[in-house]
Amino acid sequence: MRITPADLVPDPLSLDLQLAPGVIDFAPDVRQTSPLKVRGAADRIEEHIGPRQVVEDIRLRATLKGDFELLCARCLDPIAYRADQTFDLIFRPSGNDAEAGERAISEAETEIGYYEQSGLLLEDVVREQVLLSLPDRSLCREDCKGLCAHCGGNLNETACNCSDEIVDPRWGALQGLGAVRADGK
Ligand SMILES: [Zn+2]
Ligand SMILES: [Zn+2]
Numbered sequence: 620m621r622i623t624p625a626d627l628v629p630d631p632l633s634l635d636l637q638l639a640p641g642v643i644d645f646a647p648d649v650r651q652t653s654p655l656k657v658r659g660a661a662d663r664i665e666e667h668i669g670p671r672q673v674v675e676d677i678r679l680r681a682t683l684k685g686d687f688e689l690l691c692a693r694c695l696d697p698i699a700y701r702a703d704q705t706f707d708l709i710f711r712p713s714g715n716d717a718e719a720g721e722r723a724i725s726e727a728e729t730e731i732g733y734y735e736q737s738g739l740l741l742e743d744v745v746r747e748q749v750l751l752s753l754p755d756r757s758l759c760r761e762d763c764k765g766l767c768a769h770c771g772g773n774l775n776e777t778a779c780n781c782s783d784e785i786v787d788p789r790w791g792a793l794q795g796l797g798a799v800r801a802d803g804k
Contacts, residue, residue: 620740622661622677622679622734622739622740622741623737623738624675624676627662627677628663631660631663632662633659633660634657634658634681636656636657637656638654638655638685638745639654640655642655643746644746645687645746645749645750648689649688649689649749650687650689650697651685651687652686652699655683655684655745656684657681657682657745658681659681659682660679660680660681661679661680663676663678664678664709666711674711674712675712676710676712677709677710677739678710679707679708679709679739679741679744680706680707681705682703682704683702683703683706683745683748684701684702684703685749687702687749688700690757691757691758692757692758693764693765694763694764694765694766694773694774695766696759696773696775698758698759700754700757702749704748706748708730708731709732710731710733710739711734712733713735732744760775763775767779769781
């Protein structure tokens with residue numbers, strides 16, 4: 620859905636849509652598993668720069684709700700994730716920041732994005748907001764044991780034989796130290 624300032628006059632545009640899985644390609648390890656609900660409104664904001672120039676911004680306020688599946692960072696098992704967030708963003712026409720005039724909205728006040736002349740693509744905004752909401756590192760559980768580096772087996776499910784055979788060299792050194800002490804006493 621493309622939004623242009625012309626769509627927002629005389630009245631704001633109200634948004635109430637459901638995006639089916641597959642409409643937005645999120646990321647290779649992020650899969651949408653339910654319709655993604657987007658509810659909110661788009662408004663037009665006028666920014667006056669100097670005595671003459673008026674810039675038309677698009678303000679987008681909406682709530683996102685939907686279910687996703689992420690992959691555990693260690694064992695790659697799927698993890699259910701529920702996106703449920705509200706955002707309030709302002710988009711300026713791209714290429715319109717060349718001259719820093721007096722701005723009605725400063726960068727510090729709110730997050731500023733940009734839209735192309737053809738309009739603001741709502742799906743792009745939704746995609747970015749979902750990706751920003753994801754946890755830095757998703758784990759299926761705090762103590763996930765991950766995959767065996769040797770056979771690739773999931774160590775949460777199977778204790779593979781390789782793990783017994785591989786002895787950390789540091790442990791070997793400690794064991795040797797213990798033996799010396801035992802002998803010395
Ligand atoms: Zn895991
Ligand atoms: Zn193994």
